[in-house]
Amino acid sequence: MKLSPVFVRLSFVAAVASAAVCAHAQASFYAASDRIGYTGTIKVYNTLAQALTNQNPRFVGPVPQRDLSVFVVHNAPTYYLDSNFFLTNWFSNGGLNPNNVNEGFVQIADSDASTWLLKTGYWHNNLNSYTLDVVGRNATYNSNADPQDLARLWNAGVPPTSGEGTKGTFLFYQFSLTANGLNGADPDNDGFYTNTTDATSYSGAFNALFKNTSTTSPASNGYYVVSLKFNNVSWAVANTITLPDEFGSNIVVRRRSRDDD
Numbered sequence: 335m336k337l338s339p340v341f342v343r344l345s346f347v348a349a350v351a352s353a354a355v356c357a358h359a360q361a362s363f364y365a366a367s368d369r370i371g372y373t374g375t376i377k378v379y380n381t382l383a384q385a386l387t388n389q390n391p392r393f394v395g396p397v398p399q400r401d402l403s404v405f406v407v408h409n410a411p412t413y414y415l416d417s418n419f420f421l422t423n424w425f426s427n428g429g430l431n432p433n434n435v436n437e438g439f440v441q442i443a444d445s446d447a448s449t450w451l452l453k454t455g456y457w458h459n460n461l462n463s464y465t466l467d468v469v470g471r472n473a474t475y476n477s478n479a480d481p482q483d484l485a486r487l488w489n490a491g492v493p494p495t496s497g498e499g500t501k502g503t504f505l506f507y508q509f510s511l512t513a514n515g516l517n518g519a520d521p522d523n524d525g526f527y528t529n530t531t532d533a534t535s536y537s538g539a540f541n542a543l544f545k546n547t548s549t550t551s552p553a554s555n556g557y558y559v560v561s562l563k564f565n566n567v568s569w570a571v572a573n574t575i576t577l578p579d580e581f582g583s584n585i586v587v588r589r590r591s592r593d594d595d
Contacts, residue, residue, distance in 0.1 A: 365580075370511070373396070405419040422440055444470070486501050499551035499554045501548055
């Protein structure tokens with residue numbers, strides 16, 4: 335069986351992230367930003383086999399421009415408990431914003447970070463750029479094992495539904511986010527660097543395979559392959575209602591990056 339390129343890419347990123355984690359067994363990091371935007375594409379299939387091989391999608395379409403919020407913490411107890419949140423920024427301005435709709439919505443709310451397979455957050459050697467890499471699986475919605483976990487994805491291709499129509503499980507997911515212009519510093523001289531400015535730009539991608547398990551909207555059931563690209567377009571930023579960026583890590587990768595030129 336020939337796999338879709340998106341899943342080949344997932345396997346490659348997992349291997350790279352695994353090497354980084356092994357090299358930094360005592361890694362401590364966090365990444366928190368409500369200032370990112372995204373857009374992308376989504377495909378919907380009736381069966382898992384079709385999704386894995388990119389055969390006969392029942393819907394193919396663009397993901398509209400939306401705001402993104404990321405809150406990921408690993409082994410940084412003075413900052414917060416281990417957490418894994420990647421979601422549309424629906425909550426800015428008390429929910430009164432153009433992102434608080436099903437269309438284009440994405441949400442991994444893994445409150446105890448139990449769905450991680452691999453994760454790392456690190457500074458580039460210029461201390462200007464920071465990259466967060468995460469690979470995970472089985473991020474679900476309100477299961478017995480994880481009642482606080484809430485996974486949702488836009489049920490593209492069907493008439494509008496309630497939020498319940500978007501619930502399900504991210505069978506696999508991967509994202510890599512790079513923030514530039516952060517001006518990292520280590521004021522305590524303890525080897526843990528934090529940003530001193532908001533990022534000037536964001537880049538990277540999110541790829542995932544999602545199984546919709548709605549009970550009120552059976553037409554939404556199926557397998558969704560979503561690919562998102564991060565950008566600098568943010569309604570919340572444009573309306574000055576975001577919190578400052580917060581990036582920190584004890585990992586500095588001593589290699590040349592594009593931003594060192």
